[in-house]
Amino acid sequence: MGQTIAQKIISRAAGREAVTPGEFVMVSPDYTVGCELYWPMHAKHMRDMGVERFANPDKVVLVVDHTTYTGTGTAYERLQSDLRDFVKRTGFKNFFDVGRAGLRHLVMTERGFARPGLFVFSDEPNIASIGAFGALNMPISWEVLVTMVTNENWIQVPDTARITVTGKMGHGVYVRDLVQAVNRDFAATDKLLPMCLEYAGPGIADLSLDNRQALLACAYHAGANTAIMEVDDKALAYVEERAKGRPFYVYKSDADAKFALEASYDLSDLSPFVTAPPVQSNVVEVGEVKGIKINQATVGSCASNRLDDLRAAAEILKGRQVASGVTMYISPGSQEIYGQAAAEGLLTTFTEAGAVVMSPGCNTCWGYLGVLNDEEVSISTHQENYRGRNGSFNAKVYLGSPYVVAASAVKGEIADPREMLAD
């Protein structure tokens, strides 16, 4: 029986010829990536175990991304300083602090950690975005500490589902609309639990690397545990530039590999969608919610904080103003993207439009910035739309593409971006 990409990566990490979905195997990851939020817990657990350092520090990546602002009323400054103390004490190298990094999803790709065929344990399913470069994210939780100190852990080999994408996106349609179509069909079901979702097809080949990452970063909401895709020349060129000689292994799913589920989407069938609160499956065409007044619009989160996302927002905002009464926050995904956005003039477009550009970080998506009051409404490119995530339990969070969010910011109400985009 043939193997899928995920099975091949797991086989390599397990030192095996092949693995079968459902079986329990021990794997040694190429990297374990974590963030600062868990640091107090990691420190406690290391004390409990009597361990003072990581088994193989070069295989661990730690990033400050959720709490880049240590605001009044948070306890984040203590958390950050404790982590910095550890880094200093142990000489730990792969630490990416505020101002040096961005979201760990992007740190992994920009710094060449995410390379084809590598197995990565992380503390978040959205880091599946690294699958755009052929690396397999296996999300766990604070349990990342286990592989940090032992360099191995068990997993149950997941089934793979395959979604084949064809066609080309129409006017005003964005990769987020594909995400939303998949969520509409799968988020209220458990069909993709706990699978690896493999995206394939000519529609994927046409997507930019930024958009591929965005697509995989959202696979979790459709139910998948992780996600991946084949790497093509475009992805390999990016990897080779950043790998700096570090090894990687290009895998493709075998022709006779078994997929537990198959589905297909034609990009030309999509139109701009909006996900209405409070669940991911509440996906409607933008026309159905058009006109709903908003208080806040945000572009950011690991779903939409790469350069193409900022360009899309800027395409709408150029020469326009954010509506009176609407606050707009924009969070670039990394220092690198922040710098590129500045060089391209995107930041000027945003500031002239009246938007607030934050420093790279999870920021508004983590819910501690841009907090919503009772009955307030936001539209965002965030990952989540459940009650209470962005402040009040009674606030409403709609989700959409950077086009939809920017168009809504300008109109002061949920709006169809096609009316503002040049043909």
Added chain:
Amino acid sequence: MAGKYRGRVWKFGDNLSGDDGILDFSAVRDHSQVFDAKTLSKMCFATINSKFQEEVKQGDIVVGGASFAKPAHDQVVVGIQAAGIEAILCESCEARFVRKGFNIGIPIIVCPGITELVEQDQTLEVDLAAGLVTNIDTGVTLETNACPDRLLEMLELGGVIPYLAQHFDRGDGNKDSPPRAAG
């Protein structure tokens, strides 16, 4: 006996969110401290079943539907365990959620058919090593996957940290070198 549980069932439906259902996100956002299990325990299921907080007893069992507790940050299972629940069975859930339970010493078992097998307030018996789940009230038994030995031992020791500490101590005894997990 390791891996054996018997208790009153608290039954919940499909698509019950962990972060906006079992708990709410206010419990999650402040990750800055090691979890306050007692506070979390007082929150869990409070808005879903008003009887839960009043009547839950140590050793009770939670039975969930499809996509149980998705999404759930780590606080969710910490809260459920601290409320007294000793085992969770559900139709389906995230792979990650299963790990979050075993890591702190509470088994989470994906067991298709569990919602048909048992009703609220009935008594359930679970034998993880044998892979058997029995409704004591009806006498009907459901077979499920047997739990791997490593996970049973983790449960017995109270989670992955004591498990690793134990295996480390059985090794070279040098607290300065990292522990090796047993395969």
